[in-house]
Amino acid sequence: MNQYNQQINTVSQIRQSDLFMIFSLKINPDSSQKMATFVGQTKKRMKSTIEQLTADYNNYAINCYRHLHAHPELSFQEFETSKFIQAELTDMGIPFRAGIGGNGILGKIEGANPHKKVIALRADMDALPVCEAVDIPWKSTVENVMHACGHDAHTTCLLGAAKILQQLKNNFEGTILLIFQPGEEKAPGGARLMLEDGLFDDIKPELILAQHISVDFPTGTMGFLPGKIMASADEIHLKITGKGGHGALPHLCNDTVLAASQIIVSLQQVSSRLCHPLTPMVLTFGKLIADGATNVIPNEVLISGTLRTFDEKWRKEAKEHIRRIIKETCNAYGCDVEINMPDGYPSVVNDEKITSEARKFAGEWIGENNVRTLETRMTSEDFGFFTQQYPCCFFRFGVKGEINANTGGLHNPNFQIDEKALTIGIGGIAWLAWKFMTK
Ligand SMILES: [Zn+2]
Ligand SMILES: [Zn+2]
Secondary structure (H helix, E strand, O other), rough: OOOOHHHHHHHHHHHHHHHHHHHHHHHHOOOOHHHHHHHHHHHHHHHHHHHHHHOHHHHHHHHHHHHHHHHHOOOOOOOOHHHHHHHHHHHHOOEEEEEOOOOOOEEEEEEEOOOOOOEEEEOOOOEOOOOOOOOOOOOOOOOOOOOOHHHHHHHHHHHHHHHHHHHHHHOEEEEEEEEEEEOOOOOOHHHHHHHHOOOOOOOOOOOOEEEEEEEEEEOOOOOOOEEEOOEEEEEEEEEEEEEEEEEOOOHHHHHHHHHHHHHHHHHHHHHHHOOOOOOOOEEEEEEEOOOOOOOOOOOEEEEEEEEEEHOOOOOEEHHHHHHHHHHHHHHHOOOOEEEEEOOOOOOEEHHHHHHHHHHHHHHHOOOOOHHOOOOOOOOOOOOHHHHHOOEEEEEEEEEOOOOOOOOOOOOOOOOOOOOOHHHHHHHHHHHHHHHHHHH
């Protein structure tokens, strides 16, 4: 008998003994205390079953993680990653729909009575244009492309959890949807494309859970925060044009460099004067290209920046102020400007009730003292598109161990994870899914 069959048997044995208990309780209806004990025991048994399955899949997880890490693909180019996930799901006997919003996949684990309760679990799968600096055997084989945000770990954990939940599907009523999402790192965001491509046309989830690694927290921990957790993010791109010329004859030119400088300074009043003092907002310009010379005023200057906030109403208003100030400043310098401010990611807002339940369930799984409270951050995630439409919980699990105690953070060429954390990533989300399905 292979390992897979042994596990199936373990699960069905639990079911048979539980059914026997339910039958016994039916013929002794006064035994409410027995029922409480029975529920407690079943809970305990299921926890140890999921723990056992998670441990059994440890090698699978490491192999899967190393394969994905060695073969990263940039946002919206996750063709091989998508094929790999599809092959794994096929192997597990999990039906799926592929090609949603590009390389996105929706897997479906159906328990008894599939419409009774529907929840979704989401993982992202794209990598970044970063050149990996750490020399490990499973180092990226693709030049200048690296899984530097841990999306390889997220995909691994969802595949591992899928293996577990597929084996437990006769023990819950309802359906667990598995979302493997492309293009998290790049606008317009794979989440948005999948939703627009009818991701949930056939079946809608009551809630969606997503997890992200955290290099700030040690392996063995999970972190939660109800409400606003990450900001909206909109890109701002400007092209300022004017009549360039000799730097010593500015009266014959339109000084594009001075106009650009004034725009950057003036726009700071949007966050310091126009924004309500209690509304968080960041406006940062990290790119300014004025490619003239000591004595050349260029015809063109490019500026790019990012706008972050949590308030959707203010987000729209801020964009109007930004547009107005840019135009009026350019006008004052006799320059023209092209403004490109495409809609980026909305803020990520965790559902209060679901997040506090998830936090409680996580405490049962790893112990209260290993559950952390996350901070609100001005970083962003395209998971915001899901939180706008469905009750959601975005949480983190710690991946800081000995191996990466002093290495780089997210998006850094020295970024690494402690692979021991994969067990928590797999078991944690499988446990939360189980709890939400059976609560
Ligand atoms: Zn990232
Ligand atoms: Zn990420």
